[in-house]
Amino acid sequence: METRKTDNIKLLRTIKYDTATAQKMEEIALKLGRPQRVVFAQMVDYFHRSKKDPLDVNDELLKNTLLKQHKDYIGFIRTQENEMLIPIKREVDRMNRNQKAIMEHFGSIDLHNRAVLQADRELLSGQKVHNDILRQIAGSLDGISDKMAGREAMKEMFHYILDSYVQKRESFGMMTPAREKEELLNRTRKQIDLL
Structure with missing residues (x-):
């Protein structure tokens, strides 16, 4: 009009x-x-x-889809950390303190008592099993911590790719060929696949 x-x-x-x-x-x-x-x-x-082409709605859909998936992934990691890993570590630390107290108590009793010696051996065996479990949990927590740090780096890389895409997209005019737009989209997808 x-x-x-x-x-x-x-x-x-x-x-x-x-x-x-x-x-x-x-x-x-x-x-x-x-x-x-x-x-x-x-x-x-x-x-x-x-200077946008009304037929091309992919740039907003792509951005929104990627952001939603990223938020879902981070939410899953935080839920696992709060509901499982932190309580497990807390309980393992409490068990270790209790076992040390028991060991100290049994260590002060007459060592000639065979029943006490047997209990000591069982406790030591149990403590070894618990220590192995603690090492596995500590390794898992370290892995999660590394993933959280990696998450921040990945978020920065994603923002860089998205910003580059948006800047290039904004520079297109109404007369920009669809082939150039498709090439930009393909390059952006490849960059995201490399993350």
């Missing part, structure tokens, strides 16, 4: 479109609470300023 001013008279141009498009236009105008003519003019201004 184009308006020309001639001697304070506005000449309006007419655009013809089908019924389905008219219904969509009415729904948009109702949702936004503005007249259809104003909404149409704002759409034209938006695409003119942003």
